[in-house]
Amino acid sequence: MLAGGWFVAIMLQAGCLTVDGSARHSLLLYDSGMLEDLDLLSVRLAALISHTQQLTAEADALRVSLAQVQTERDGLLSRLTQEGTQAKALTRKVDAYASEQASLQGSLDLFKQEQSSLQAQLQSREHEVTTLRAATAQARERIEAVLERLPGAVPAKEASNGTR
Numbered sequence: 001m002l003a004g005g006w007f008v009a010i011m012l013q014a015g016c017l018t019v020d021g022s023a024r025h026s027l028l029l030y031d032s033g034m035l036e037d038l039d040l041l042s043v044r045l046a047a048l049i050s051h052t053q054q055l056t057a058e059a060d061a062l063r064v065s066l067a068q069v070q071t072e073r074d075g076l077l078s079r080l081t082q083e084g085t086q087a088k089a090l091t092r093k094v095d096a097y098a099s100e101q102a103s104l105q106g107s108l109d110l111f112k113q114e115q116s117s118l119q120a121q122l123q124s125r126e127h128e129v130t131t132l133r134a135a136t137a138q139a140r141e142r143i144e145a146v147l148e149r150l151p152g153a154v155p156a157k158e159a160s161n162g163t164r
Contacts, residue, residue: 030038
């Protein structure tokens with residue numbers, strides 16, 4: 001340390017030391033304020049380096065995380081595309097089934113109309129049969145009445161008992 005709080009620092013260059021201030025040596029003088037500033041600067045540089053290393057580590061971690069997220073996104077996109085294709089196929093099937101159902105409903109409606117028509121025809125035929133039976137019964141009664149009036153006719157009760 002020199003008078004007035006100055007420090008001397010001697011720097012060797014190319015292994016030679018001269019005091020005359022030649023280009024091969026440098027003699028640096030520092031006061032205590034400059035040394036404090038250098039210490040503060042050294043601390044700040046160390047903090048900056050540490051912070052830079054931390055940011056670099058965080059950036060690396062974020063890159064890894066981003067790669068994982070991108071991989072997951074690509075997988076989900078692939079799955080979404082596949083499910084979209086399946087949804088379209090299912091929609092086509094639903095449309096085909098709906099069309100088939102409409103066709104079958106039309107056939108069912110036709111069968112119901114035909115059944116209703118046949119039911120009406122059956123009722124009409126049953127009514128005709130009932131009418132014919134009644135007419136047959138009346139005709140039989142008239143025939144029997146005419147036969148009873150004929151000479152030598154057997155009464156209807158005896159004729160029916162004798163033939164059976």
